[in-house]
Amino acid sequence: MAREERLRIGVVGGGVMARTHLASLLSIPTAEVVGLAAPEVSPEVAGLCQSAGIPVGADVRGLIGSDGLDALVIAAPTDAHVALVQLVAASGRHVFCEKPLALKIRDARSAVDACAAAGVRLAVGHVVRYFPAYAKLRDLVAAGEIGPPAMAKCRRMSGPPGEAREWYADSSRSGGVLTDMGVHDFDWLLWTLGPVTRVSASVVDRGAGQVAMVLFAHESGAISAVELSWMDPTGFWTAVEVSGPGGLLSHDSRTSATFRLERAPNVAPAPPSVEVPLGAALSDPYRDEMVDALAFFAGGAVPRSSPQDAVAAVALAEAARRAAEMQATIELKDVGS
Amino acid sequence: MTARLPVAMVGAGHIHSPGYLRWLAQSPDVDLVGVYDQDPRRAAELAEASGTKVLGSLEEATSLARAAVIGPEPTRQLALAEAVAQSGGALLIEKPLGVNAAESKALVALAEKVPISVTLPVRYHPGAVQLARAVHEQQLGEVVAIWATNRNRFPGGWFGDPALAGGGCLLDHVVHVADLIGWIWQTTWSSVRAEAGTLHHVDLAVEDSAIVLAQTTNDMMVSVDPSMSRPDDMAGALDLTMRVWGERGVATIDIFAARVDAFDTSGRHRQHLVGADMDGAMLSDWVRSVRGAGPPPVPCADAFRASALAFAAQQAVATHQTVRLS
Numbered sequence: 001m002a003r004e005e006r007l008r009i010g011v012v013g014g015g016v017m018a019r020t021h022l023a024s025l026l027s028i029p030t031a032e033v034v035g036l037a038a039p040e041v042s043p044e045v046a047g048l049c050q051s052a053g054i055p056v057g058a059d060v061r062g063l064i065g066s067d068g069l070d071a072l073v074i075a076a077p078t079d080a081h082v083a084l085v086q087l088v089a090a091s092g093r094h095v096f097c098e099k100p101l102a103l104k105i106r107d108a109r110s111a112v113d114a115c116a117a118a119g120v121r122l123a124v125g126h127v128v129r130y131f132p133a134y135a136k137l138r139d140l141v142a143a144g145e146i147g148p149p150a151m152a153k154c155r156r157m158s159g160p161p162g163e164a165r166e167w168y169a170d171s172s173r174s175g176g177v178l179t180d181m182g183v184h185d186f187d188w189l190l191w192t193l194g195p196v197t198r199v200s201a202s203v204v205d206r207g208a209g210q211v212a213m214v215l216f217a218h219e220s221g222a223i224s225a226v227e228l229s230w231m232d233p234t235g236f237w238t239a240v241e242v243s244g245p246g247g248l249l250s251h252d253s254r255t256s257a258t259f260r261l262e263r264a265p266n267v268a269p270a271p272p273s274v275e276v277p278l279g280a281a282l283s284d285p286y287r288d289e290m291v292d293a294l295a296f297f298a299g300g301a302v303p304r305s306s307p308q309d310a311v312a313a314v315a316l317a318e319a320a321r322r323a324a325e326m327q328a329t330i331e332l333k334d335v336g337s
Numbered sequence: 338m339t340a341r342l343p344v345a346m347v348g349a350g351h352i353h354s355p356g357y358l359r360w361l362a363q364s365p366d367v368d369l370v371g372v373y374d375q376d377p378r379r380a381a382e383l384a385e386a387s388g389t390k391v392l393g394s395l396e397e398a399t400s401l402a403r404a405a406v407i408g409p410e411p412t413r414q415l416a417l418a419e420a421v422a423q424s425g426g427a428l429l430i431e432k433p434l435g436v437n438a439a440e441s442k443a444l445v446a447l448a449e450k451v452p453i454s455v456t457l458p459v460r461y462h463p464g465a466v467q468l469a470r471a472v473h474e475q476q477l478g479e480v481v482a483i484w485a486t487n488r489n490r491f492p493g494g495w496f497g498d499p500a501l502a503g504g505g506c507l508l509d510h511v512v513h514v515a516d517l518i519g520w521i522w523q524t525t526w527s528s529v530r531a532e533a534g535t536l537h538h539v540d541l542a543v544e545d546s547a548i549v550l551a552q553t554t555n556d557m558m559v560s561v562d563p564s565m566s567r568p569d570d571m572a573g574a575l576d577l578t579m580r581v582w583g584e585r586g587v588a589t590i591d592i593f594a595a596r597v598d599a600f601d602t603s604g605r606h607r608q609h610l611v612g613a614d615m616d617g618a619m620l621s622d623w624v625r626s627v628r629g630a631g632p633p634p635v636p637c638a639d640a641f642r643a644s645a646l647a648f649a650a651q652q653a654v655a656t657h658q659t660v661r662l663s
Contacts, residue, residue: 132611136597140609145599247601256595258464258613261471263586 006032007294010063012084013075014038015165017098017125019045021073024287026052030294037063038076060084064091071297073290074098078180079173085111089118094297096290098125100183100317101310103175105336108314112307123293123303124310128184129191130285130292133251135304137240138192140249147246149193152224154185155239157232162208168230169208177210178203178324179317181228185240186214186320187305187313189226192242195219195312200329201320206231214320341368342628345392345402348409348417349374349383350501351431352492353456353616357406358387360620367624370401374409399424404627407431408456410501411508415440418447427452427627429620432512434640436503438648445637454623454633455640457516459577461618464590468581469521477583480522483559484582485514490574491565497541505543507533507650510563513577515643516635524555525642529649529660537566549650554663561646572598572606 009031011022018038022045025031036049037060049056057063064072064087071094074084082102088095095115101124102108115122128134141149158181162169174180178201190196198217204210214226241250292303319335344367346358361369373392374380380391392398395417398405404427407418411433418430432455435441447453459465471477487510495501496509519525533547545565552558567574577592595612622634649660 133595133597136609136611140597140599245602247599249597249599251597256611258462258591258594259467259471260589261476261586262588263476264584 006030007070007297008032008034008068010034010066010069010072011036011075012038012060012063012072013098014041014045015075015077016042017075018042018073019048020286021075021096021098021125021290022048022052022054024284024290025073027287028291028294030298031290034069035063035066061087064088064093069093071095071294077167077173078103078175079167082107082111085122086114089114089120089122092118092120094121094123096123096125096293097310099127099187099310100124100175100179100314101307102314103179103318105311105315105318108311109336112311115307121297122307122310123289123296124305124307125286125289126184126187126305126310126313127285127289128188129304130288132285133253133256134188134240137242137249137251138188141192141242141244145246146242146244146249148220148244149222149242150244151222152189152193152242153227153240154189154224155227155237156181156185157227157229157234157238158236159232160208160210160230162230166208171205171210175317175321176203176205176212177228177230178212178214178320179314181230182212182214182226182320183313183317185226185228186316187309188240189216189218189224190309190312190316191305193218193220193222193224196316196319196332198329199316199319199323199332199335201324202327203321203324212320212324214323216316341366342404342624343368343370343402344404344406344624345370345398346372346383346408347374347395347398347405347421348407348413349380350376350410350413350495351408353431354408355383355386356616357408357456357620358383358389360617361406362387362389364621364624366621366628371398373398375413395420399426402426404428404624410495411436411503412501415443418444418453422447422451422453425451427454427633429454429456429623431456432516432640432644433508433647434512434637434644436508438645441641441644441648445641448633448637452627452633453637454626455635455637456619457513457635457640457643458615458619459513459517459592460520460635461622462592462613462615464592464594464613465517465521468517468579468588468590471588472521472581476586477581477588478585480557480581480583482582483518483557483579485560485577485579486562487511487514487577488562488564488567488575490567490569490571491538491541491545496565497538497543499542502543504647504651505533505535505541505547506545506563506565507531507547507549507647507654510565511549511561511647511650512640512643514559514561514563514579515646516639517579518553518557518559519639519642522553522555522557524553524557526551526646526649526662527554528552528662529646529653531650531653533650533654537564544654547650547654549646549653551646551649570605572608 200215203212239252371392536546
């Protein structure tokens with residue numbers, strides 16, 4: 001691969017998703033990481049940068065404004081996403097932003113508008129579309145395997161991420177479990193069952209520990225429900241099912257695990273960390289989404305999740321938070337206007 | 338950019354042949370020159386399905402290709418491999434390594450002359466790689482026992498014909514688990530006991546049911562169930578599982594676990610496997626090794642070690658005695 005064909009990338013962020021995206025970028029021959037900046041950089045990220053010879057700094061604006069960059073990867077806390085995307089757009093670079101794009105639909109739209117106005121391309125990390133079972137399930141539904149989809153149920157659980165990174169536990173920064181975890185399934189449900197008209201939701205918010213339940217009515221007449229938790233003592237798992245007049249499709253990460261390790265009780269447990277699930281793919285979903293994003297930046301096709309899809313997922317998350325707050329069923333068209 | 342590797346499929350009777358052909362046909366690193374099989378109709382069907390052509394003779398295959406995938410019925414494998422090796426190209430041959438210990442040795446000897454890799458793809462599966470990593474990082478402590486299955490439904494066709502299959506489920510399905518154990522622990526077998534019978538498909542002329550209980554040279558006990566004991570219409574009939582007991586923990590692999598389950602309105606259950614393409618990863622590694630003139634990624638010596646467990650188990654079944662090795 002000729003050097004001039006490589007995209008020169010800067011990474012903004014120093015936590016677990018910065019580490020994930022950095023690892024992907026380092027394994028992609030068309031990418032060259034030229035720098036990483038964050039107010040706070042974890043030892044894992046610092047170590048990865050050091051071994052790869054990537055300069056690390058605290059000056060995020062300096063990195064975004066520096067010469068010789070083609071694109072930036074934003075893996076900062078959620079409440080910083082919109083301002084960073086706007087800053088990158090203003091500098092004329094393409095931008096990959098970790099999900100969710102924003103906490104509010106208005107902000108998500110202005111991030112997308114800023115990129116459009118600047119003529120730069122925006123990709124958002126809706127990685128569930130790249131998890132093989134979720135992609136397969138959606139393909140089977142689209143192929144008519146169960147007839148018109150009638151109901152879907154999505155479940156997404158983990159331990160409290162706020163025990164490792166405290167900004168997660170502040171719902172005004174992370175959106176809480178409804179936004180941070182829910183936006184994955186909301187995006188997948190829009191992809192699989194189509195647009196939503198009505199939203200109901202409830203949440204228990206104890207900071208680091210949260211549980212939420214969401215109910216959607218779709219334009220097609222289908223209904224879907226989402227169960228979300230940051231209080232699962234067994235750690236990360238997800239499950240999904242879609243049923244229709246022709247049958248049932250289901251997937252559960254717990255019965256789909258191709259490797260498990262159970263340690264004896266007298267062995268010291270690993271320190272808490274924010275869990276990044278790896279499916280059974282040889283090529284991992286986080287790398288696959290980055291490959292698609294970089295191809296998009298280089299002039300290729302829009303990735304599986306478009307900027308408009310990212311806005312739509314934020315709209316559902318905002319609607320769900322509002323419905324939970326009001327303990328009511330709300331019309332999606334009333335949100336974000 | 339190096340030129341594409343011209344590859345022929347020579348002998349296409351194996352259950353994996355269609356999948357391998359599809360992969361070879363779409364690989365940007367491979368120029369699939371065609372399929373030769375002693376059954377021209379079978380060759381024609383496979384060639385059409387993967388958009389390649391039928392080769393009329395062995396000579397045509399070896400003159401066009403620099404490397405060959407050899408996948409006939411097991412009893413035809415050694416002769417075919419020896420014939421193709423005359424031309425000096427690299428070979429990828431099907432497991433098991435021969436249908437008896439003498440054939441296995443002959444193939445190891447042949448590998449002294451031409452580079453031969455063997456189709457043992459499970460070591461390319463991420464679950465197997467994660468197990469290998471956990472073991473090498475000492476996360477389990479000393480491993481004392483492995484309980485393994487590699488079961489299936491009866492696949493039909495030549496699998497029931499001893500003249501073509503060369504044996505039953507012991508020959509066919511012990512080697513995958515055996516290779517993982519040999520590969521991860523670099524160990525072999527010190528003693529082997531086994532029981533077997535034709536118990537699920539009672540008209541078959543080969544054993545369809547068996548359990549092997551072996552001891553490794555590094556002192557692990559290993560049980561392997563290679564039986565064709567799953568019902569014909571069972572979803573997920575094919576499995577490959579290992580439960581690995583260490584002093585500090587237990588690791589489990591379930592190679593065909595990643596899936597979407599589908600149920601129709603009559604309750605019929607099917608599984609759509611997702612995720613890892615271990616066959617593709619293995620083929621890709623083999624093509625890379627041949628183009629770079631590197632060593633075979635799954636050498637005959639490894640397949641010899643794995644196949645030795647199957648041969649010893651057959652002997653234990655025949656003699657009702659413990660077979661002691663090395």
